Amino acid sequence: MIRHLFKLIWNKKGAHSLLIIEIWASFMVLFGVLSLIIYNFTNYLQPIGFSYDRVWVVDLSNNQDTVGVAAKNQRIFDMISAYTEVESASRMSNNTPFSANQMNNNVTYNKISAVPDMYETDDNLYETLDLKLLAGRWYRKEDQVSKFRPVVLNKVLAEKFFQDENPLGKILSKEDKKPFKVVGIVDTFKAKGEFMSNAPAIFVQNESMSDWVQPILIRTRPGTDATFEARLVKDIAALAPGWGIEVSYMTESRQNRHKLTLIPVIIFLIISGFLLTNVALGLFGILNLNISRRRSEIGLRRAMGATGWNVTLQILGEMWTLSLFSILIGLLFAVQFPLLHVFDLAAGVYLWAMVAALLTIFVIVTLCAWYPGQQAARIHPATALHEE
Amino acid sequence: MLLNYLKIAWKVLLRHPFYTFITLFGITLTLTVLMVLTSFLDHLFGAHYPEGNRNRSLYITMMMQTDSARESVNTGPYSFQFLKRHAKTLKSAERVSIASMFGFSNSYVGGKRIKLNTKFTDADFWHVTNYKFLEGKPYNDQTIAQGERVVVITDDLKKQYFEESTESVIGKTIEIESITYKVMGVVRGGPPTRVYTYADVFFPYTAPKSNYQNAGMRGGYQAIVLAKTPGDRPEIQAEYDNAIRQIPLPAKENGFTFSVIVAKADTYFDGFLRTFLRSDNEPNRLAFYGIASLVLLMFMGLPAINLVNVNVSRMLERASEIGVRKAFGAPSQTLLGQFIIENIFITFIGGVFALGLSYLIIYYINSSGLIAYADLTINWVVFVTSLGVCLLFGLLSGVLPALKMSRLKIVDALKA
Numbered sequence: 001m002i003r004h005l006f007k008l009i010w011n012k013k014g015a016h017s018l019l020i021i022e023i024w025a026s027f028m029v030l031f032g033v034l035s036l037i038i039y040n041f042t043n044y045l046q047p048i049g050f051s052y053d054r055v056w057v058v059d060l061s062n063n064q065d066t067v068g069v070a071a072k073n074q075r076i077f078d079m080i081s082a083y084t085e086v087e088s089a090s091r092m093s094n095n096t097p098f099s100a101n102q103m104n105n106n107v108t109y110n111k112i113s114a115v116p117d118m119y120e121t122d123d124n125l126y127e128t129l130d131l132k133l134l135a136g137r138w139y140r141k142e143d144q145v146s147k148f149r150p151v152v153l154n155k156v157l158a159e160k161f162f163q164d165e166n167p168l169g170k171i172l173s174k175e176d177k178k179p180f181k182v183v184g185i186v187d188t189f190k191a192k193g194e195f196m197s198n199a200p201a202i203f204v205q206n207e208s209m210s211d212w213v214q215p216i217l218i219r220t221r222p223g224t225d226a227t228f229e230a231r232l233v234k235d236i237a238a239l240a241p242g243w244g245i246e247v248s249y250m251t252e253s254r255q256n257r258h259k260l261t262l263i264p265v266i267i268f269l270i271i272s273g274f275l276l277t278n279v280a281l282g283l284f285g286i287l288n289l290n291i292s293r294r295r296s297e298i299g300l301r302r303a304m305g306a307t308g309w310n311v312t313l314q315i316l317g318e319m320w321t322l323s324l325f326s327i328l329i330g331l332l333f334a335v336q337f338p339l340l341h342v343f344d345l346a347a348g349v350y351l352w353a354m355v356a357a358l359l360t361i362f363v364i365v366t367l368c369a370w371y372p373g374q375q376a377a378r379i380h381p382a383t384a385l386h387e388e
Numbered sequence: 389m390l391l392n393y394l395k396i397a398w399k400v401l402l403r404h405p406f407y408t409f410i411t412l413f414g415i416t417l418t419l420t421v422l423m424v425l426t427s428f429l430d431h432l433f434g435a436h437y438p439e440g441n442r443n444r445s446l447y448i449t450m451m452m453q454t455d456s457a458r459e460s461v462n463t464g465p466y467s468f469q470f471l472k473r474h475a476k477t478l479k480s481a482e483r484v485s486i487a488s489m490f491g492f493s494n495s496y497v498g499g500k501r502i503k504l505n506t507k508f509t510d511a512d513f514w515h516v517t518n519y520k521f522l523e524g525k526p527y528n529d530q531t532i533a534q535g536e537r538v539v540v541i542t543d544d545l546k547k548q549y550f551e552e553s554t555e556s557v558i559g560k561t562i563e564i565e566s567i568t569y570k571v572m573g574v575v576r577g578g579p580p581t582r583v584y585t586y587a588d589v590f591f592p593y594t595a596p597k598s599n600y601q602n603a604g605m606r607g608g609y610q611a612i613v614l615a616k617t618p619g620d621r622p623e624i625q626a627e628y629d630n631a632i633r634q635i636p637l638p639a640k641e642n643g644f645t646f647s648v649i650v651a652k653a654d655t656y657f658d659g660f661l662r663t664f665l666r667s668d669n670e671p672n673r674l675a676f677y678g679i680a681s682l683v684l685l686m687f688m689g690l691p692a693i694n695l696v697n698v699n700v701s702r703m704l705e706r707a708s709e710i711g712v713r714k715a716f717g718a719p720s721q722t723l724l725g726q727f728i729i730e731n732i733f734i735t736f737i738g739g740v741f742a743l744g745l746s747y748l749i750i751y752y753i754n755s756s757g758l759i760a761y762a763d764l765t766i767n768w769v770v771f772v773t774s775l776g777v778c779l780l781f782g783l784l785s786g787v788l789p790a791l792k793m794s795r796l797k798i799v800d801a802l803k804a
């Protein structure tokens with residue numbers, strides 16, 4: 001049957017070559033857009049790993065003021081922690097969640113080397129961001145005395161380093177710096193939002209948070225509003241005149257992060273949606289015209305005893321074979337993406353995108369060929385042959 | 389004669405409304421996507437308010453410091469002092485303005501918070517850009533030297549901070565991070581996509597927190613160089629390159645020793661590519677153009693193939709019509725003329741639809757507030773060019789088969 005269909009198509013390869021190119025191009029466009037969507041969707045399914053509502057970020061900069069910066073830092077932090085509106089406050093390096101800043105460093109264990117996102121934090125971050133601990137504990141003040149810096153890893157990084165071993169108490173080395181000692185494991189930590197991939201992350205205790213001007217994260221009590229924010233800014237400005245103070249809400253910066261991901265996806269989706277509608281309409285039109293040209297052929301088949309269903313199936317089968325052929329060419333191109341690591345995506349994403357693109361093409365083609373196929377089935381052998 | 393052809397064309401279009409719709413849909417869609425895309429690119433890279441002088445401007449925005457092996461790299465904007473010494477002194481330029489990258493701040497009015505984008509500028513900033521003053525006037529060198537606490541704000545901020553006040557707000561005060569400033573001027577705001585000039589509030593660079601005193605090469609400042617004519621720009625670039633070469637190397641900043649600095653005065657588009665690609669070598673730029681045009685070709689090629697496909701099938705269907713016309717003595721040229729007119733006709737209808745649709749989309753983008761102060765417009769050059777391309781494809785796909793068929797023997801044509 002398939003060999004027969006191939007022969008039918010081969011006989012009219014000139015007329016079909018344009019159709020093949022069209023389906024091939026549609027497949028490639030679909031493959032691209034679906035890879036993007038599947039990548040973002042699989043990321044979205046992983047939990048973000050911390051809670052961000054009611055968390056504010058206070059960004060400070062000391063500008064020209066270089067006198068007693070550490071003391072001022074400490075006073076500002078103590079004052080913020082003392083407000084009744086503040087549930088918990090914490091200081092961390094400036095790669096705060098949802099910010100544009102990123103910090104990566106090389107960490108090694110037993111010759112396995114990784115470049116995780118590194119967050120230098122104080123002992124309160126665990127509470128302020130409500131992180132989910134899977135094993136061990138968060139670092140505490142007592143850890144400071146040891147000759148190692150205590151760290152907490154996320155699950156991805158722990159699995160990469162230790163596979164099945166118990167990660168707690170293991171020592172990691174970091175170039176020429178003081179080595180790290182693992183004290184705890186958290187689940188996921190996707191600092192750039194839900195659409196970020198679940199990348200390796202490491203939290204490092206910083207004993208001297210006051211020495212540099214660092215952002216302060218504040219978890220506020222429910223119902224706290226801009227009136228408190230204005231008071232906060234005024235109080236900080238009074239403590240440290242000339243300093244830059246900027247307060248932002250994590251919920252807002254999260255929305256901005258999401259927009260960065262979603263807007264390109266939506267634009268691609270709209271454009272490819274229009275393109276595919278265009279292609280589907282064109283395909284439908286061409287098939288319709290083909291049927292009216294092949295009346296005598298179909299009439300003859302009907303006269304020789306083919307049922308209406310047989311005829312519909314033939315039209316559908318021809319289109320399916322044609323699509324399969326185009327998609328095979330398309331797959332040759334698509335396979336290069338995971339093989340050559342064109343973008344830094346997992347091979348599974350491409351694989352799912354290929355399957356999804358293939359199914360979509362078949363659905364479109366079937367929908368387009370269905371009505372012309374039905375029409376062909378309705379051709380009465382007597383009239384068709386009489387016309388001839 | 390022409391009117392007659394048009395009448396026939398119209399009848400042909402109506403005879404198969406469905407195919408007409410497919411063809412029109414393809415043409416309209418392709419043109420609309422092209423129009424909106426180019427209009428957006430023009431918004432990003434063209435010379436528009438408040439950077440109307442972009443065509444004769446150069447942007448000094450980023451400095452890269454690296455060791456000779458290019459293993460560690462530090463990249464960022466300049467310090468004010470560096471630009472004052474090396475950019476402000478460019479002799480071949482008409483004017484040079486130094487302004488900070490936009491920063492963020494908040495202001496609080498009556499339990500409400502207003503998010504602010506701030507910028508510290510010198511007095512030349514108001515000459516290099518063409519910001520339109522709705523009220524008051526810009527600060528000048530004297531105001532800056534005296535370190536007066538003054539600001540220029542946008543009309544949008546005026547509306548938010550002074551609660552829709554219709555009176556002039558010149559001389560009124562605005563409190564930002566617990567410091568009070570006097571409003572000196574109100575300008576019409578510009579879109580945030582023009583990052584080198586965008587802000588809600590402009591301070592003289594001697595205002596608190598501007599960090600213009602910082603020594604060292606890198607800081608938070610950028611310069612816009614205005615040339616007398618666009619043709620003067622290569623000369624300025626050469627002068628700036630020369631000034632950079634005079635800097636003694638290797639040098640040390642923030643504990644980082646570097647022996648190479650890359651600092652360029654770029655045109656707006658080159659500067660954008662440099663930041664975007666994070667690299668200064670040619671091959672990368674070529675690769676970027678390659679990928680961009682491949683994606684565009686893919687997206688635009690699909691409707692083109694579709695148009696060709698539908699057209700070819702339709703022409704085959706009309707074989708008998710051609711046969712009859714030939715049998716009654718119509719020469720090939722007449723037939724050809726008819727098909728050309730038909731194609732031009734449908735392409736132009738598609739063009740009109742596309743124009744309408746593009747206007748709607750652009751109007752929506754401009755008024756939706758997706759981009760504040762968006763000023764997208766239709767680019768007529770692109771419109772005419774893409775209409776021409778559509779026509780070309782239409783003619784190739786519609787007229788070539790028709791030509792082939794008009795050469796058929798009458799008997800064969802009639803039989804089909």
